[in-house]
Amino acid sequence: MAPHIGRRLRRGATTTAIAAAAVAALSASQGPGVPSTPTTDASPSGDRTAEASTPPGDSATGDSPYYTDLPPLKSPAPLQPGTSSNLPVVTGPAEAGIPATVLAAYQQAEQHLRDTDPGCNLPWQLLAGIGKVESGQARGGKVSADGTTLSPILGPVLNGVGFANISDTDNGAYDGDTTHDRAVGPMQFIPSTWATWGRDANGDGRKDPNNIYDAARSAGLYLCAGGRDLAVKGDLDRAILSYNRSTEYLRTVLSWFDFYRNGSHQVPDGTGTLPDNRSDDDRVTLPVQNPGMPATPSPAKPPTSKPKPVTPTKPTTPTKPTTPTKPTTPTKPTVPTKPTTPTKPTPVAVRLKDGGSGPLTATAGTAFAERARIVAVDATGKPVAKVTVTFQLVGDTDARFTGGATSARGVSGADGTVTAPALQAGEKTGTFTVRATISGRPTTAVDLTAKVTERQADTLVRVGDKELTAAPGTEFAELIGVKATHKGVLAPGVAVTATLLAPAPPAEAGADADADAGAETDAKPLDKGPYFKDAEGKPVRVLTGLTTGKDGILTLPKLHADDTTGTFLLRLEAAGGATLTVELTVKAPQEATPAP
Incomplete structure (x- = not known):
């Protein structure tokens, strides 16, 4: 235990210096310490252009505190042979479980960036690593059916006492504070950063930092900014440090990122494991080290110091013990939509059906005119939204999805429909199968037949x-x-x-x-x-x-x-x-x- 406490004390004294050194090193290498300001998600062609950077010293979270718990030493079970490296598995330690809605939001963000900015190579496991250290995956997945947190997740007041000093920028709209800013939501954006990067990803017409779908897509755009390629180690490190300028934060996020890449699985919302330790825990222990030092205190002082504690009219008056009307008032315990909303168990009853895909045919070397279309429905045949579907090419073919992949993912919309990326025929003629399955769940697959015909002349x-x-x-x-x-x-x-x-x-x-x-x-x-x-x-x-x-x-x-x-x-x-x-x-x- 002593070494652990010692490490925290040393970290409290040195975090600022380390962060400053890290940012200085990145600046010296001409790597973007912070992302550039975007105009749109990405150009239609997928080109990425770096624009003027935001002021130095800025970060997505305002360098708010974060959870420092590390993943277990034993990694999750390796992926099954023949499985894509970014597919979840259904076994592994509890820490590898990601709440269903939170996982769907990360994967939807990855798919969006793959379509709009393929050169960024954003993996959803990176968003999962950041979400773990920022909010414990939205407090273990305590979110509503549309992905909004059941109660606000707010960082400490950024008033310069132990943290950055950031005056109010949103008139309290997001954080309820009209004097200073606070980090908001499951991905912990400060309001000024959210004003630039916030996006509506769940289609409700609002850009809400408290919604995991909106927050995950916005975090992905922020990490990809400035033309970064996250498959390159230097760009990956710079992206994470732009989120929170601390080398310990970088190490913690990378450890979770690697952990989730080795395997993860879906768990019901509200059942995710919660972290215990935060990076600002030292602020409670450090002041305690100074008071006990007075050598040989005079006998007069003990008596005088005793009467003061005895006069605890203050302990009686403090409205602090009385104010716990907050735990009572929150309709959150009273209206536990989570027990009520187990529409999440419905995924067990979810099945897939052909969504009216046209004939999947193409001449060798050309693009398929039609795309595979699948609909996710429940047992009664009603469409189900936010279901992650994996498309896989099966058979002897050199046809490929956009970008040269043999598998792709999509998330169903409000009408339950998921459309696969465009298919490009190779030179090999004949038939093959486009197979659709629900990601990470042993459901019956839907097989669509595709055919490549030889080149023709009339x-x-x-x-x-x-x-x-x-x-x-x-x-x-x-x-x-x-x-x-x-x-x-x-x-x-x-x-x-x-x-x-x-x-x-x-x-x-x-x-x-x-x-x-x-x-x-x-x-x-x-x-x-x-x-x-x-x-x-x-x-x-x-x-x-x-x-x-x-x-x-x-x-x-x-x-x-x-x-x-x-x-x-x-x-x-x-x-x-x-x-x-x-x-x-x-x-x-x-x-x-x-x-x-």
């Missing part, structure tokens, strides 16, 4: 118009090129088959045009006449495996003529139905007529 035209002729036993002088298009656009990568044919006998006199067209299709495969050469130099008269290039053009190998003269056909057929027939002539060269 038109083939010859490049050039020179007559294709050769003398017996020679090569055709011209190389044959064809251009493929699909709906008027060049079609690269389209499979083409080339077949050499003998023309059908001409139609009889009086036959109509349809008969002439039919004669062409009745042409017979050649056993002699023009030919291509295979890799061994042997004649072949059918070529497969040909594909058009990036410009949609295919140039055929050289054609050779044997000793057979006459007219022949070269038929080209492309995937998608386009055909082209080219006429070839093999004839002996005309002999020169002698002069008379």
